Amino acid sequence: MKTLLELSNVGMAFDTPKGTFEALREVNLKIAPGEFVSLIGHSGCGKSTVLNIVAGLLQATDGGVILDRHEVNEPGPERAVVFQNHSLLPWLTAFENVELAVKQVFRKSKSKQEMRDWVAHNLELVHMAHAMHKKPEEISGGMKQRVGIARALAMQPQVLLMDEPFGALDALTRAHLQDSLMDIHRQLGTTVIMITHDVDEAVLLSDRIVMMTNGPAATIGEILPVELPRPRDRLALADHPTYNRCRQRVLQFLYEKQRKVAPLPRRDTTPVRRQA
Numbered sequence: 001m002k003t004l005l006e007l008s009n010v011g012m013a014f015d016t017p018k019g020t021f022e023a024l025r026e027v028n029l030k031i032a033p034g035e036f037v038s039l040i041g042h043s044g045c046g047k048s049t050v051l052n053i054v055a056g057l058l059q060a061t062d063g064g065v066i067l068d069r070h071e072v073n074e075p076g077p078e079r080a081v082v083f084q085n086h087s088l089l090p091w092l093t094a095f096e097n098v099e100l101a102v103k104q105v106f107r108k109s110k111s112k113q114e115m116r117d118w119v120a121h122n123l124e125l126v127h128m129a130h131a132m133h134k135k136p137e138e139i140s141g142g143m144k145q146r147v148g149i150a151r152a153l154a155m156q157p158q159v160l161l162m163d164e165p166f167g168a169l170d171a172l173t174r175a176h177l178q179d180s181l182m183d184i185h186r187q188l189g190t191t192v193i194m195i196t197h198d199v200d201e202a203v204l205l206s207d208r209i210v211m212m213t214n215g216p217a218a219t220i221g222e223i224l225p226v227e228l229p230r231p232r233d234r235l236a237l238a239d240h241p242t243y244n245r246c247r248q249r250v251l252q253f254l255y256e257k258q259r260k261v262a263p264l265p266r267r268d269t270t271p272v273r274r275q276a
């Protein structure tokens with residue numbers, strides 16, 4: 001397998017008022033160009049920490065990340081991030097929000113008109129052409145996420161990093177955005193790492209699902225290849241044996257192997273003797 005991105009022996013220890021907290025230990029992962037990888041694990045296990053290290057927003061305290069033969073030490077446009085909350089600038093329109101990112105990356109290589117066309121093209125890609133001159137407060141949550149994705153894609157990143165991008169959306173909007181993301185991934189062949197808590201979302205979208213153990217010292221517990229043909233259709237997959245097997249495997253990992261909640265104490269069924 002050709003490797004675009006490699007995490008080797010990544011460890012992360014945070015200094016806290018109570019001492020050092022080891023969040024991650026020996027995280028090893030190789031990702032191929034064009035691969036769609038989901039990170040799944042219980043809340044607080046360290047998914048965002050992994051993503052932030054790849055984004056260059058955090059520096060690993062052990063090991064490191066190599067992207068296309070270069071070590072990652074700081075944020076860069078070749079690794080665009082989409083967060084759960086859109087993070088658009090409220091005083092700019094959708095078009096201007098995307099344009100701002102495009103100018104940062106392409107100021108020297110594209111003319112003004114080329115940059116404007118590129119912004120419009122990316123907004124069309126996420127089906128936002130009709131509302132490109134509206135401000136964030138004038139559009140829905142799902143539309144804001146679409147603009148955030150357009151902004152990230154417009155930077156032509158080598159890797160798209162998504163931290164629960166659809167977590168705050170209702171089920172129907174979420175389904176539409178998942179379908180759009182699958183289309184975009186098919187058209188552009190972008191490499192994607194996405195954090196999700198949603199098992200169905202992970203199976204539907206991913207080539208591989210990376211399952212993380214609970215912290216402290218969290219690491220990769222299992223990696224599941226999702227061998228379903230693309231393009232994928234959510235309705236057709238509902239009865240697909242591979243889909244159901246993958247779903248089952250992730251659920252087993254999360255709720256049997258990595259139980260988060262301690263089992264309830266067994267009820268004592270011994271009758272209580274009344275004292276005379």
Ligand SMILES: Nc1ncnc2c1ncn2[C@@H]1O[C@H](COP(=O)(O)OP(=O)(O)OP(=O)(O)O)[C@@H](O)[C@H]1O
Binds near residue numbers: 014041042048050215
């Ligand atoms: N700056 C920090 N200082 C100290 N501890 C931190 C810091 N950032 C994260 N942690 C701890 O590291 C662990 C992993 O956090 P992280 O946010 O990566 O988890 P997560 O899996 O993304 O959680 P969630 O699914 O709830 O978003 C948690 O125990 C968290 O409290």
